[in-house]
Amino acid sequence: MRGRTPAAFALLAAAAVAFIALPLLGLIARAPWSQATAVISSPEALSALRLSLVVSTTAALITVTLGVPLAWVLTRARFPGRSLVRALAVLPLVLPPVVAGVALLAAFGRRGMFGPLLRAAGVQLPFSTAGAIVATAFVSLPLVVLAVESGLRSLDPRFEQAAAAMGASRWYAARRITLPLIAPQVLAGAVLAWARALGEFGATLMFAGNLQGKTQTLPLAVFQEGQQDPGAALVLALVLVVVSVAVLFALRSRVLPSR
Amino acid sequence: MKCLPALALGLLVLAACSKPSTGAGSGPGSAHITVFAASSLTGAFTEIGKQYEASNPGAKVDFSFGPSDGLAQQIDQGAPADVFASASTKWMNDVSRNGPGVSGEVTFAQNKLVVITPKDNPAHVGSFEDLASPGVQLVVAAEGVPAGDYAREALDNAGIAQKAEANIVSNEQDDAAVVQKVASGEADAGVVYRSDVSAVSGANVKAVVISDSVNVIATYPIAAVAGPDSSVEASRFVSYVTGPEGQKVLDAFGFLPAPG
Amino acid sequence: MSLQARVRLARKGFVLDAEIGCDRGETLAILGPNGAGKSTLLMCIAGLAEPDEARISVDGRLVQDTATALHVPAEGRGCGIVFQGLLLFPHMSVLDNVAFPIMARGLPRSEASRKAARTLDEIGAAPLAGKRPSDLSGGEAQRAALARALSGDPRLLLLDEPLSSLDARARAEVRGLLRTVLRSFEGPRLLVTHEPVEAMTLADRIAVIEEGVITQTGTPAEIRETPRTSYAAELVGQNLFSGRLEHDDGGTGRVVTDEGEIVVAWPAGFEAGNSVLALLPPTDVSIHLQRPEGSPRNVLEGRITSVSAPAEGDRARIRIGSSPPVVADITVGSLSRMGLREGDHVWASFKAVEVGVLPLA
Numbered sequence: 001m002r003g004r005t006p007a008a009f010a011l012l013a014a015a016a017v018a019f020i021a022l023p024l025l026g027l028i029a030r031a032p033w034s035q036a037t038a039v040i041s042s043p044e045a046l047s048a049l050r051l052s053l054v055v056s057t058t059a060a061l062i063t064v065t066l067g068v069p070l071a072w073v074l075t076r077a078r079f080p081g082r083s084l085v086r087a088l089a090v091l092p093l094v095l096p097p098v099v100a101g102v103a104l105l106a107a108f109g110r111r112g113m114f115g116p117l118l119r120a121a122g123v124q125l126p127f128s129t130a131g132a133i134v135a136t137a138f139v140s141l142p143l144v145v146l147a148v149e150s151g152l153r154s155l156d157p158r159f160e161q162a163a164a165a166m167g168a169s170r171w172y173a174a175r176r177i178t179l180p181l182i183a184p185q186v187l188a189g190a191v192l193a194w195a196r197a198l199g200e201f202g203a204t205l206m207f208a209g210n211l212q213g214k215t216q217t218l219p220l221a222v223f224q225e226g227q228q229d230p231g232a233a234l235v236l237a238l239v240l241v242v243v244s245v246a247v248l249f250a251l252r253s254r255v256l257p258s259r
Numbered sequence: 260m261k262c263l264p265a266l267a268l269g270l271l272v273l274a275a276c277s278k279p280s281t282g283a284g285s286g287p288g289s290a291h292i293t294v295f296a297a298s299s300l301t302g303a304f305t306e307i308g309k310q311y312e313a314s315n316p317g318a319k320v321d322f323s324f325g326p327s328d329g330l331a332q333q334i335d336q337g338a339p340a341d342v343f344a345s346a347s348t349k350w351m352n353d354v355s356r357n358g359p360g361v362s363g364e365v366t367f368a369q370n371k372l373v374v375i376t377p378k379d380n381p382a383h384v385g386s387f388e389d390l391a392s393p394g395v396q397l398v399v400a401a402e403g404v405p406a407g408d409y410a411r412e413a414l415d416n417a418g419i420a421q422k423a424e425a426n427i428v429s430n431e432q433d434d435a436a437v438v439q440k441v442a443s444g445e446a447d448a449g450v451v452y453r454s455d456v457s458a459v460s461g462a463n464v465k466a467v468v469i470s471d472s473v474n475v476i477a478t479y480p481i482a483a484v485a486g487p488d489s490s491v492e493a494s495r496f497v498s499y500v501t502g503p504e505g506q507k508v509l510d511a512f513g514f515l516p517a518p519g
Numbered sequence: 520m521s522l523q524a525r526v527r528l529a530r531k532g533f534v535l536d537a538e539i540g541c542d543r544g545e546t547l548a549i550l551g552p553n554g555a556g557k558s559t560l561l562m563c564i565a566g567l568a569e570p571d572e573a574r575i576s577v578d579g580r581l582v583q584d585t586a587t588a589l590h591v592p593a594e595g596r597g598c599g600i601v602f603q604g605l606l607l608f609p610h611m612s613v614l615d616n617v618a619f620p621i622m623a624r625g626l627p628r629s630e631a632s633r634k635a636a637r638t639l640d641e642i643g644a645a646p647l648a649g650k651r652p653s654d655l656s657g658g659e660a661q662r663a664a665l666a667r668a669l670s671g672d673p674r675l676l677l678l679d680e681p682l683s684s685l686d687a688r689a690r691a692e693v694r695g696l697l698r699t700v701l702r703s704f705e706g707p708r709l710l711v712t713h714e715p716v717e718a719m720t721l722a723d724r725i726a727v728i729e730e731g732v733i734t735q736t737g738t739p740a741e742i743r744e745t746p747r748t749s750y751a752a753e754l755v756g757q758n759l760f761s762g763r764l765e766h767d768d769g770g771t772g773r774v775v776t777d778e779g780e781i782v783v784a785w786p787a788g789f790e791a792g793n794s795v796l797a798l799l800p801p802t803d804v805s806i807h808l809q810r811p812e813g814s815p816r817n818v819l820e821g822r823i824t825s826v827s828a829p830a831e832g833d834r835a836r837i838r839i840g841s842s843p844p845v846v847a848d849i850t851v852g853s854l855s856r857m858g859l860r861e862g863d864h865v866w867a868s869f870k871a872v873e874v875g876v877l878p879l880a
Contacts, residue, residue, distance in 0.1 A: 159606060
């Protein structure tokens with residue numbers, strides 16, 4: 001039986017599509033296509049694109065490496081203060097990015113809590129690509145945690161019991177049973193984190209600064225261009241859109257399954 | 260309640276359609292004006308606005324501060340500005356040529372550049388030339404922003420452009436952001452306006468003088484933005500800024516007087 | 520006793536307090552209604568459930584003793600389990616599933632795969648190796664699960680309701696396989712079920728469990744002879760005859776038991792001389808006050824040894840001391856109409872085709 005959609009829902013759904021599509025159409029319509037090649041092939045644009053890809057991908061890898069164990073512990077382990085830790089894990093998601101940047105500076109800036117420690121170890125995060133990676137990883141970690149949590153919760157715990165009964169150590173069961181079975185959710189979380197990292201602006205600007213080749217990711221480049229050459233900004237914005245859409249499309253069956 | 264979503268939607272639409280209380284759309288003769296002014300004018304113009312409203316009962320001045328290049332783009336794209344005060348003639352010309360146009364343009368102030376360092380001067384920057392020393396983490400405004408263009412011009416004047424620009428670790432969106440990065444201790448040094456470190460605003464940083472032989476004079480023009488409902492109030496505000504009261508405030512905030 | 524388990528577990532509204540023992544080479548069935556605690560008991564033995572008090576030893580080795588806080592985790596107990604619902608790992612092939620217990624113990628993949636292939640072969644499931652669990656039929660999945668339980672050379676075999684999810688035909692197939700596998704497994708084997716037929720055909724001894732307590736332990740014959748609770752009696756009231764299948768004239772068969780013979784339709788695939796279990800639902804037995812004429816091939820006579828008419832419901836059970844003895848289930852109306860009482864001489868009849876025949880031994 002085909003789903004019966006109430007008329008009001010159909011209307012609102014159409015409005016939702018328009019809400020998302022119209023700004024994108026505006027971008028495409030107003031972009032100065034004659035300038036497009038010049039803008040895209042400029043060293044600033046290429047540098048921003050390369051940097052964005054490096055920063056986002058590294059941030060995605062870091063958030064998965066940290067997020068999967070965190071989600072595991074939050075769903076499987078019992079310890080005092082668990083709900084507090086969970087609130088903490090989700091906090092970067094609701095924190096305004098600029099606030100996140102200020103907080104990161106307070107912790108890891110030169111005058112921050114751990115500034116002297118980092119300096120003694122020869123590490124400088126502000127004004128560096130590493131800083132941009134830290135800022136983007138900070139804001140996108142919750143996305144991985146939430147996705148993996150949902151995967152672990154929907155997993156039948158009896159599979160891991162069965163694995164244990166067959167002689168599998170905790171690590172072996174996690175490696176060969178649990179992780180493969182939640183791989184789709186881990187991938188979905190990684191892609192979401194990657195997309196969030198790609199678009200990160202406020203925290204990066206505040207914590208890492210804005211320098212072409214080191215910290216000026218695409219969103220920062222769009223912003224700077226927007227102050228001077230709105231046409232070029234439109235072109236760069238479209239580059240961002242195209243890259244995001246391409247990745248979402250490539251992973252569509254994994255991230256957005258539809259029946 | 261079933262009607263709650265409809266109610267919320269209705270309220271939102273209502274709020275969105277409310278008449279803008281400021282700007283060129285307020286109609287001729289309106290005593291409510293919006294002034295777009297460069298970030299470096301934040302302190303001075305806020306004070307001028309208060310004094311202006313005090314001496315012109317019924318007048319209301321709203322300010323939008325930001326980098327002159329960004330403000331110019333906004334005006335060009337139709338932002339409702341009645342007055343534009345830029346930190347360089349470049350962006351006033353942009354609004355004049357590519358935007359709605361201006362009337363009654365006049366230079367109302369000038370400024371000079373200065374080097375700032377955190378209070379404890381970690382990189383031991385004692386002169387403008389020290390900005391070329393390797394390892395100094397220098398922050399300036401981005402190219403295109405008047406403060407950034409002036410800074411690069413001064414570095415070029417001093418013959419240290421290449422070495423100093425290699426030390427740039429971040430291009431900020433305006434001089435206020437540069438001050439913030441230096442004051443917080445993240446950067447070793449920054450190049451900003453003299454007015455940024457006046458008695459009123461620059462308490463957290465140490466200033467290093469740039470000699471006049473290499474320094475750059477920043478020219479600040481102000482004008483009423485042309486539009487279908489050009490406001491009389493706008494011209495009156497411009498006159499106030501160039502008049503004795505406005506000039507007194509600007510002087511107190513560290514600006515140099517307009518030439519002549 | 521190769522497996523000794525004493526388990527006590529109290530949860531909301533339910534208490535399990537049971538002690539069982541099982542020898543090497545012996546199959547013990549834990550038989551009870553749903554909710555009696557049998558799966559819980561099995562999970563405790565495997566180390567997958569936490570009892571309040573327990574003392575469990577496998578193969579002479581103590582694996583759990585709450586008195587001394589000794590607790591060997593599940594992965595160290597050496598149990599081979601076939602779970603209710605099988606729990607075959609959906610993302611692996613059957614071969615990888617079967618190889619899992621071997622690889623979990625540290626053997627490299629190549630060796631584990633070889634061993635797994637051999638185990639699959641031994642139970643006649645070699646063609647399943649490359650398939651995914653989702654591609655398997657019920658019977659095939661059961662074989663895969665069985666192979667996986669055996670491949671790790673377990674010390675103890677635990678089976679939780681191994682036939683309950685199968686349809687009648689698959690059940691017959693797998694039952695045969697199970698019997699063979701159980702017989703050839705050297706260690707103790709524990710089988711949990713709510714089906715008396717499963718218990719009777721597969722087990723050497725049966726422990727009847729009701730509401731968390733073992734009410735009777737004995738061989739199938741012992742329980743049949745002297746059921747100690749009404750539940751056990753209900754189980755027995757199934758009319759189970761074990762005997763030898765012989766040919767009868769006209770293409771039918773005879774099951775020759777120690778207490779008499781009954782005529783059955785010849786079951787496909789059987790040979791004369793097979794040991795069989797014959798099942799006859801009590802509701803298929805008709806009671807007559809005179810010898811009946813007509814089609815039923817089985818007509819037995821004897822005296823009524825017991826009449827039980829429960830206060831509720833409209834059915835009554837009549838036990839007749841015929842050769843062999845049978846139980847009939849008739850309506851209370853018929854009971855009073857015929858005026859049946861203990862000691863009355865009656866005839867019981869049932870059709871040959873109404874008797875189900877299952878292989879035994």
